[in-house]
Structure formats: C-alpha cells, structure tokens
Amino acid sequence: MVVMRKRIFKLLTFLVLLIFITSFFLNYSSTGVPTTWFPKQMVLHLSANLRKLIKSQPCTCAHCISQSKVSDWFDQRFNRTMQPLLTVHNAALQEDTYQWWMKLQREKKPNNLSDTIKELFRVVPGNVDPELKKKSVGCRRCAVVGNSGNLRESSYGPKIDNHDFVLRMNKAPTMGFEMDVGSKTTHHLVYPESFRELGENVSMVLVPFKITDLQWVISATTTGTISHTYVPVPPKIKVKQEKILIYHPAFIKYVFDNWLQGHGRYPSTGILSVIFSMHICDEVDLYGFGADSKGNWHHYWENNPSAGAFRKTGVHDADFESNITATLAAINKIRIFKGR
Structure with missing residues (x-):
C-alpha cells in the first residue's frame, strides 16, 4: 500500500x-x-x-490515527477540525467555552480576556508553529513522555529520541536520565506553577487554566511583575518569545467533553498532551504513563514512599484517563510502553 x-x-x-x-x-x-x-x-x-x-492522501504509517471507520468509539470522540493552538485567527471563544474555562480555577477579579489575548499576541507569535503543520504525505511520529517512575532502568532513551516530535510536560528533567527518558525535546507543555527552564530550541506550550496564566506569559517575557498566582511562580523566563505557543482553551474543553466525558474537574496535562499529539502526528507512542511494576505512582526523578500520592489529586480522574489511553492502544491508535 x-x-x-x-x-x-x-x-x-x-x-x-x-x-x-x-x-x-x-x-x-x-x-x-x-x-x-x-x-x-x-x-x-x-x-x-x-x-x-x-x-487528502492518507498517511503512510502502518496505523494512521486519523483513519476513520476503524472504531466507532474513536470516531465518536475524535474531531479532526479542532485546532490545538490559540492564534490570532481563532482566539474568539464561544460563550459556553468561555464560561466553562473561566470556572476551572475561579479567579476573583479576572481581567478582560479579549484585551489580554491582544496584548499576548503583541509579545508572542500569533500564528501556529509551522513545524506542527502536517505534511501532505508521510508518517509523522510523536513520543509523549510522561513522568512516571516506570521509566527508571527502561533504556527507552534512544527509542524516544528517534521520533519526529518529543513532547514532555511540567517539571520533567532529562539531564542525568538520558538513557531512560531520552535527551530530545521539541515541545514542553507547562502552566505557570509547573514551569521549568527549557532548552534553547524547545517550544514551550502554555496550557492556560485561567486568564492570569496568559498574563503571566506577557509578564515573564517583559516586565516580570507577576511572581505569584496561588503559589510562587517564576517572574521571568528565558524562553524565546518566538518559541512560545498557547494551548487553546477550546481544545481543553474538547478533551474534557469528547474524551473524558465530564470525569474529573478538568483534564490533566498528561491526557492533554496525548490528545494534542493525536492531532499533530500520524503515530503516537506513550512512555512514562501509569504506575511502575510494583504499583507505585511516583516521578522518575524522585523517590516517593507513598504509592498513589500523585494519582488522587481531587482535580483529575486518573483512572478514567488511564482507561482512555488503554482503549486507544487496544484499537491501535497509539502504543503504550510500560517500562519497569
């Protein structure tokens, strides 16, 4: 074929x-x-x-994510028209999306969203990252690297680095863990409270859960006036302005509605990364998701004696999200590498 x-x-x-x-x-x-x-x-x-x-020609992968009529369950949830990133062309939110998004973290005195977005796009690019635009033909491969301790002694590093795109999230480091988690990162998903400094050529994808998150990007790349949200956040960041992308609030709601079907208060960064990658790549491989072989839930860069401490956050439904990824793997839409 x-x-x-x-x-x-x-x-x-x-x-x-x-x-x-x-x-x-x-x-x-x-x-x-x-x-x-x-x-x-x-x-x-x-x-x-x-x-x-x-x-319109299909991709050349063995199993192409966007291929329809493989699974009714998938077809009912996957909407190929959804745009993962916020741009100057799609910044206007529908009223129901705006109201839902504003309730996620319930800001007391939120700024005007429209004015904030206008100011934001005077600082960061208002167009989609050109690297994310799908090629007309071929097979684009994504590795989504979670933070689970099951990555320890997995030796997945070379496999991870062999992907076209490597997505990481939150505070995950690579230095000192390259053999297990790889050294390549193309896109790193964060929010202000989970930010860590990134490599020079890494694109930061901000996942905004409130208007203050968008204001923080403006501040952190210019004046440095915002140093606290509900916890201390970095007042300044070294990420190049042209390497900053914004995860679309409407796409967060799409993940919540279509994929999580209302489970939890809002999606975790992990499931947001998975669905994001399914819209930009033809093949998606997951690494570092779930518990380790002993049933412990912990980050690969630290020891945590309380198994499951990161599983029950009160905000995300980790079990339901895990069932989503397991089902996607069962119908050959993604692959999951479970490590040790």
Whole structure:
C-alpha cells in the first residue's frame, strides 16, 4: 500500500509539472502575446485542486490515527477540525467555552480576556508553529513522555529520541536520565506553577487554566511583575518569545467533553498532551504513563514512599484517563510502553 501511494504521488507531481510546462508554451507565442484558449487562471485552478487532492492522501504509517471507520468509539470522540493552538485567527471563544474555562480555577477579579489575548499576541507569535503543520504525505511520529517512575532502568532513551516530535510536560528533567527518558525535546507543555527552564530550541506550550496564566506569559517575557498566582511562580523566563505557543482553551474543553466525558474537574496535562499529539502526528507512542511494576505512582526523578500520592489529586480522574489511553492502544491508535 505504501509503494502504491508513493507511485500515485509521483504521478500527481508529474501531472503538475506537465500542466505548467504546457501552460508556458501555450500561453505565450514567439512574440510574447498570450493566447486565450488555455488561460493562466485555469492552470492555477487545476494546480490548486491537485494540491487539495495530494493533501487528502492518507498517511503512510502502518496505523494512521486519523483513519476513520476503524472504531466507532474513536470516531465518536475524535474531531479532526479542532485546532490545538490559540492564534490570532481563532482566539474568539464561544460563550459556553468561555464560561466553562473561566470556572476551572475561579479567579476573583479576572481581567478582560479579549484585551489580554491582544496584548499576548503583541509579545508572542500569533500564528501556529509551522513545524506542527502536517505534511501532505508521510508518517509523522510523536513520543509523549510522561513522568512516571516506570521509566527508571527502561533504556527507552534512544527509542524516544528517534521520533519526529518529543513532547514532555511540567517539571520533567532529562539531564542525568538520558538513557531512560531520552535527551530530545521539541515541545514542553507547562502552566505557570509547573514551569521549568527549557532548552534553547524547545517550544514551550502554555496550557492556560485561567486568564492570569496568559498574563503571566506577557509578564515573564517583559516586565516580570507577576511572581505569584496561588503559589510562587517564576517572574521571568528565558524562553524565546518566538518559541512560545498557547494551548487553546477550546481544545481543553474538547478533551474534557469528547474524551473524558465530564470525569474529573478538568483534564490533566498528561491526557492533554496525548490528545494534542493525536492531532499533530500520524503515530503516537506513550512512555512514562501509569504506575511502575510494583504499583507505585511516583516521578522518575524522585523517590516517593507513598504509592498513589500523585494519582488522587481531587482535580483529575486518573483512572478514567488511564482507561482512555488503554482503549486507544487496544484499537491501535497509539502504543503504550510500560517500562519497569
């Protein structure tokens, strides 16, 4: 099947070249006067339609996430039109989304969201990260690296680094743990209270749970006036402004509604990372999710004597989220590497 798709792509590419070469010779005579029977507009129209046809070709992976009619359960939940990142073009929230999002952390005196977003996009890019735009063909692979202690002594590092995109979250370090968790990071999902300094070429994806989170980005890259939300937060960050992306509040609600179906107060960074990756990649592999082989829930970079301390937060439904990823793996939409 992969060979057949490549042949089709080559044929379509040849047809595009043939159209343009034919247009060049037919549109212009030796005196430079254009003819009328094969107008340039027709060529542009044909090439535009051809680009759409090529773009609609399925990916070349063995199991493509976006492929429909594999599972009714998946098709009922996956909405390929949802945009994961906030931009100047999709910043207006529907009223129900706005009201839901504003209740997540119940700010006492929230600023105006519209004004905050305008100010935000004067500081950070207002367009989607071009690296996240899907290629027309091929197989784009994501590794989503969680923080579970089951990564210890897993030797997953080389496998993780072999992916096109490597997503990490919150305070997860790599230095000193490269053999097990890898050293490559393309996108790191954080919120102000979970921020850690990132590598120079790493894109920070802010997951905003309140308007103050957006204001913190503005402050942390300019004046440094915000140093406390409900806990102390870094007043200044070293992340380049052009490497800062904003997770769309509407996408958070989409994960909550479609995937979690109302379980928990709002999604964890882990499940937000998983669904995010399913919308930007053709294949997704999960590492560092769940308990270790002894049933302990802890971070791979620290020891925690109380198994399950990170499982019951009162905000997220870890069991339901775990069932979601297990079901996705069962229908070959993702792969889960359980470590030790």
